[in-house]
Every structure is written in C-alpha cells, then in structure tokens.
Amino acid sequence: MQGLARQSLTDRGGAERGLADRAAAPQPDFRPGLDGKGPLFGQIKRAVAGQILRGHWQAGERLPNEEQLSSLYGVSRQTVHKAIALLAREGFLVRRRRAGTFVATGRHDRFALPIEDIGDVVARAGSLYEFRILDRRSLRNGEAVRWPDVPDGTPILSLDCLHLSDGTPIQFERRLVNLDAVPEVAAEPFDSVPPSRWLVDQVPWSSAEHTVRAVNATADMAALLGVEPGAACLSIRRQTVHLNRAITLVHFLSVGDRFSLSGASITDSATELNL
Amino acid sequence: MQGLARQSLTDRGGAERGLADRAAAPQPDFRPGLDGKGPLFGQIKRAVAGQILRGHWQAGERLPNEEQLSSLYGVSRQTVHKAIALLAREGFLVRRRRAGTFVATGRHDRFALPIEDIGDVVARAGSLYEFRILDRRSLRNGEAVRWPDVPDGTPILSLDCLHLSDGTPIQFERRLVNLDAVPEVAAEPFDSVPPSRWLVDQVPWSSAEHTVRAVNATADMAALLGVEPGAACLSIRRQTVHLNRAITLVHFLSVGDRFSLSGASITDSATELNL
C-alpha cells in the first residue's frame, strides 16, 4: 500500500498520491508546507529550518515530536527522523531523548574564516603567481630551531619561501617539515610545485591549529617583502597534525595592504534554503 | 532471523551473533575491523575513515560497493549506507551512482579559522572583560556613512565601542545595524550586554562575510587603544546577512600584540576517530 503512496520523484507536482491510507487527513494530496522540490527529507529540512529562520519557531522552543511532524507533513516517521537528525547534526536543533527536540540557542558564535592556499587566491584574482625557494636545509630539532611539538633530535626540513603576485612579493613563508612523518619530502625539489601545495596534496591531516596576528615588519622582513620597516603585516602560524604526529609548522608573513584573509561562512541549511 | 543477528547495544562485545545467514564468512562472530564501541554505523565510519587516514585506501581509489561492505562488516546495507553517506556529506568520500564510491581528493584546502566573541576570549583567558559605548547615533544610510549593501535612506544605528581586558583597551568596534531589519535594537541601552552579544543572541543570520587585514594604527585609533601611532593592528570586517537583508556591518580593530585570532580546525571524522 505504501509503495503506491510514495511520492513520485519524477513528477514533482506530488498531485497523484493515493489517499486510501490516510483518510483522516483533511488535505487530500499536496503535503502542506512542503515545496515538492527534491527528496522528501530535504523538503522537510527546508520547511523546519524555514520556520526557525523566519522566526516562527523561536530559539529554545520545543518542536512537535517525530510522530506529530510525520502526520503533519504526511510522511513516515523515519523520513522526519532523517531530516530532523540532519538538522541537529548541523547545529540547528538540539535533541534530547524523552525531552524532545528544541531550536538551538547560541549557535551564532560559529563564525569561521576559510584559509586558502595563497596560490589559489592569487590565481583567482587574475594575477600571475610565482614563488622562490630562498633557503632549504636539513637539520635536527633543537639545533638551530626548536619545534616544541616534536621531540628533540627529530630530522627536520626547513624551507624559506617567497610568494609573488605579478612579480611583487606578497608573502614570506618559513616552514618546518617533520622528516620522520614525511620522509618523501627530502627528495622533492619544489621547482614547480610550492611546498604548501605539495604537502596538501601528499599528506593527509586530521587537525590544524591556526594563529593569526598583526605585527610590524622587522628590517630584514621589510627588505624581503619590499616595504618600509614597521609596515603592518599579517602573521599566520599553522601547525598540522596527523595520527598524533606534527607534520608541518608554518609561519606566513604577508604585507598588510597587499593581502587579506576573507571568506563567507554560510549556515549549512541556508545553502539548501537559498536564503 | 536478522532480528537476532542485530548486535546488542548493551553487551558491546558483539560476540553473540548468529551465523546461519552468512555461513560463507570464515570469522564466525566478531565483525572484522569494527571496534564494538557505540552504534554500528559509527563503527563503520571509523573503520572506513581509518583506512583512508592511515593511507590504506588512497585518494581517488574506489571503495567496495555497499553490498560488499555490508557483507564484509556483517551489517545490513542500510547501515553501511548511513555510514558512507555521512562520510560523503563530511567530504571524505565522493559518490556517483552506478560508478561507485571514491576517496575524495583535494579535501585538504579546507582550513578554517573560528572567529569568537571577544568577551568569550577574554573571559576564557581569565581576565576581566569590560566594554564602553563611546558613541551612539541614529542616522540614515548615505548621510555621514555609506553602507554599500543597504539602500540609501535606510535608518541605521551606528555604535562605537571599546573592549577592555583587565582595564587595557584591546579592541575598538565600529558597528552599523540595519534598523529596518532589527528595529528592537533602537530600544536597547547596551549597558550590560555588548552589542555583539546582543545581536548574536537576538538575530539569526544565514551568512556572514569576513575580511581580515593588518593595518598600521592611525593617530586617533592609537590614542584610543593606548599604543603608539603606526603599531600593527588586526582589522576584521564582518557583514552578516539574513533573508537577503544585511543585518549588521562591523569593523573591529585590535592591537597586534594584545590580540590574536586562533583556533583549531579538526577534520570531522577525526573527532570520532581520536586521531
């Protein structure tokens, strides 16, 4: 019986439903509140997220339970469950067994700034991207530099690299790579692929730490980047870790008025909602 | 038959399975590759993500299909489907009908930096957080300031605010709020709750744009923040939008050596994997 009752996914109108199995429902055919676009669980997600984003369901408020929602929208409990569980996973809702489902509060502090590869940024701006390896040396941790999260004596590759946009220096990069974790890097010449991209392509990572600060350029950095000493620069420190081992530690230094971090963060469900 | 075959969720050992339905499988009881912790679909997620993160399944490689995985792990296809579909949603895998499931390539450029409320940051550092409203005025867009993404003539609230940590100024904030979108803000005195937090609590947003730059402090900003002119400062611009209407536009200016953005981004599945 339900086989016939399922909404056809080709004919998006949803107007051909049988009604034998839900004689009680006053609306015969169209499912109220749903837009008929795409899979049912997605329609329910949109419907529920819409209620929240439009302010009809306030933060902290309790939603109807799965049973009620399922009869409200005219779908099975599992379909409702999938939609609601996804919204909960995305942070829109909070669910507690026995207690119910609530609109999440304070989800708004989750601003995030995507940090992209400098080569991509330059290329997308339509400029010519180049880089130069300024220095490359193999050493052991604790000798000339100390990398706190790696044991002393670990073999390390140290790389200094300058990134240019249309011939103008925009970013200096000092990178340490853990040769115990990534021995292949020792054989890589980096004559066409910059170290950042090479690592990103070759080595998986499971977590990364970032610190972004503003600093005044020192004399030598100013000379390298072609600015006057004291110019404001963006300093980004990144350490990536995989399987509990530090992979690489990088310091980027970028000229303040030639480089900025920017990006749009979008609420997951807003994407699907086109809000 | 399958009802009995289901793994008990209380006895986590998983040692009580019947084997009538899979006589071909040589391992009789324990499901191979699974750790017995938590729900089955989560175990499968960990098992699969582990194969990838440990490098046993390389980027671009094709995975066994759902049928094969289900008999490999000794669970139903739906359970496998749920696990794999979640991994795909998290960006670990790419799925194409008829073609199969593949390990995603190039997922590594997705570094993200969380941007937190300054009050939270100061409080977590164990310092005393205070703020002062320096200026507050109502005006119309285009009069003294122009907010590009809002129509001219729209009523706007402009706020200048200084944030302090243990009495030391660390951040200056200049904020514009769209009074058409958030009329309630006109009545809010902001004597105990800072504007940032008030807005975050009151108004939902569906997308936000950030730009982070490094700038040298101008004379007046330097005076406000108590640094010498020219000191490197972090400049953050944020515009939040909801239902296609700009809600608020903020400029934060923070002293370089008193404030930094930092945060850890973790691969979703790595969280569950404890890698």
Next chain:
DNA sequence: CGTCTTATTTTGTACATACATTATCGCACC
C-alpha cells in the same frame, strides 16, 4: 563506424517494523 537504445549496476529515497536507550514525570513509600 558511429549513434541510438536498452540493460545493468550502484547509489538514493521511502516506508514499515522492531527494539534500545534515556530522561522525565509522577507516585509510592519512608
């Protein structure tokens, strides 16, 4: 030999069912 059509494989969605899990509510009992 190329092109169109048809078959097949694989993932995607929906529903039913059953039971597990967990927090809350309310009542009995001290």
Next chain:
DNA sequence: GGTGCGATAATGTATGTACAAAATAAGACG
C-alpha cells in the same frame, strides 16, 4: 516532604523491503 523507582514518552539504531534515479556498459542498427 524528599527520595527513589518504575512507567512512559521521546529519540536512536538496525534491519527488511521496494523502488527510483543515474550513469556506465553493452548491444542493435543505421
């Protein structure tokens, strides 16, 4: 009146089943 404990209501997980949708592969036909 508090306290514990069992009933209960809600979500969570697992499986079976049945199709739908999409994309590739294979074959028919010009």
